Amino acid sequence: MAESEKPGFEEAALDKSRDSESNAQGISLQESDFGFTPEEQKNIIKRIDRRLVVILGFMYTVSLMDRTNLGSANIAGMSKELVLINNRYNIANLVFFTTYIVFQPPSTVLIRKIGPRTHLAVITLLWGAVMIGMGFVKNFEQLAAMRVILGVLEAGFFPSCVYLLSTWYTRYEVGRRYSMFYLLGCVASAFAGILAYGLMQLNGREGLTGWRWIFIIEGTLTCALAVIGYWLLVDFPDSKRLTWNFLGQRELDWVVHRIQRDRGDSKIPPFNLRKFLGAGTDWKIWVYALIFGFSTTITYSLAFTLPLILTRSLKFSVGASQCLVAPPYALAGIVMLLGAWVGDKLKMRGPIIIFNMVLCLIGLPIMGWAPHPGVRYFGVFLVTAGANANIPATMSLQANNVRGQWKRAFCSATLVGFGGIGGIAGSLVFREQDAQSGYKPGLYASIGSSLLIIILVLLLDFGFWKANTKADREGILLEDHDEDAGPDFRYTY
Structure with a gap:
């Protein structure tokens, strides 16, 4: 047997022994359970959580940290040394998203072709090297x-990552997994401000200023995590590629079967460009993307400029500002997890997003x-809390209401693509020239984004309610663009 056809490093005899043990105990198991007891099924899901969500979450930590650490470097001396006058700092943030948006759509096709281990580990290693290089730039143009x-x-x-996670979990498991994935990245990267403050103390070592060490050390950490990720990342549940010390073939078959039973799209049809792009004719895809884009407008504006707001508007010291960035993200983590738990438990998504935006509209x-800095x-x-909790909530909304592997891939690409557009907007929301006014134009833009998200969610939920009602009364199939569409699919609102 070829190495790529093996089910994994776990022995087939293990599966046989489990079957014998279950029969010996007289446990009555349905055929769809593949011989696994409920306790064994829970253990399989826990193993997937540990291996998939945790590893992706830590890799997302360095991803967020590396794209948003300009704020910490800026107040650590980069602005003065590279002469970032006028809007140069905002432009340095913005140009990242020009290529970030353009190169996203092919990714969800490429990851299927070459596998998550190679795809994600290689690009992480390469951007870690770029981060190290940023520690040696001499001017704005090089930056x-x-x-x-x-x-x-x-x-x-x-x-x-969004696409890979959606292929492993059922619709009402995925909310908590998206939240844990984003929480690990979001909260851990928030503490990058404290890390940056520590790295600033290396100022003068090897003739390099402190802000340069922020890029060099954080880039080195990214490269190390890329190497670890290559060995620990897992493939799609239906893949025959070898994954080190993970699930056996019978366990993978059970995972694929439960996904098929939940939403009926575990089968992977051959790639068809027309079908892939044809997903764009569904208006809901673009509404999901708009909600995500308006959410990231707020999150990126905070990520890029919160240290500056704390320093220049709220008048905290540089050291205090670096450290005070982290606590709000701890609250965001709590709101994120509570929203995910309630959403999965009650099988709803829209009200969670609206609640998050109400928090923003109050804050x-x-x-x-x-009047006082402490109150502000x-x-x-x-x-x-509201803006960051909205990211996994929106990811769960779209994951619950999309059927078909290639439509799911297209939706993931457009969702994150609009997230990149939100990043461009977020780069320009809090501008240097608005510092004296307390960044009021940026606050108005964030309030407008929050209101638009609420309107779009209400529009979606009304559309879902109408479609579900029609399916119940007339028996029409929802999301029936694939041959294996089932009659039980209903939208989640």
Whole structure:
């Protein structure tokens, strides 16, 4: 037997022994359970969580850290040394997203072709090398060029992760997994401000200023995690490629079967460009993308400029600002997990997103107009929590309401592509020239984004309700673009 056809390093005898043990105990198991007891099924899911969600989450940590650490470097001396006058800092943030958006659509096709291990590990290693290179740039032009290359390499990471996670879990398991994945990246990268403050203390070592060490050390960490990820990342559940010390073939067959039973799209039809792009005719795909784009407008604006807001608007010291970035993200993690648990438990998505935006609409006026810095910092907590919790909530909304592997791949690409457009907007929301006014134009833009998200969610939910009602009354098939579409699929709102 060829090596690629083997089910894994676990012995087939293990499967046989489990069958014998179950029969000996007299356990009555359905055929669809593949001989696994409920306890064994839970253990399989836990193994998937540990291996898939945790590894992807830590890799997403360095992804977020590497694309948003310009803010920490800026207040650590980069702005003065590279002469980032006028809007140069905003432009350095913005150019990343030009290539980040363009190179995303092919990624969800490429990851199927070459596999997650190779695809994700290689691009992570390469962008880690770019980060190290950013520690040696001499002027604004070189900085901008490195950010453009960084965008090319990071483009394939997030949509591939969203797509990969959606193939392993049922519709009402995926909310908590998306939240854990994003939480690991979001909260851990928030503490990058504290890490950056520590790295600033290396100022003068080897003739390099402190902000350069931020890029060099964090880039080195990224490269190390890429090597670890190559060995620990897992493939798609239906793949025959070898994954080191993971699930046996019978366990993988059970995972594929439960996905098929849940939403009926575990089978992978041959790639068809017309069918892939044809998913774009569904108006809901673009509404998901708009919701995600408006959400990332707020999250990126905070990620890029929160240290500057704390320093220049709220008048905290540089050291305090670096450290005060982290606590609001801890609250974001709590809101994120609670929203995911409630959403999965009650099988709803839209109300969770609306709740998150209400938090933003309460926090933004406090952040911008409260008389005391401490109270305004409390507003930062609410905005950070609501905006960041909305990212996995929106990912869950689209994952629950899309059927078909290639439509799912197209949706992941467009979702994250619009997230990149939100990154461009977020790069320009809090501008240097608005610092004296307390960044009021950026606050108005964030309030507008929050209101638009609520309107779009209500529009979607109304459309879902109408479609589900029609399917119940007339027996029409929803999301029936694939041959194996089933009659039981209903939209989640």
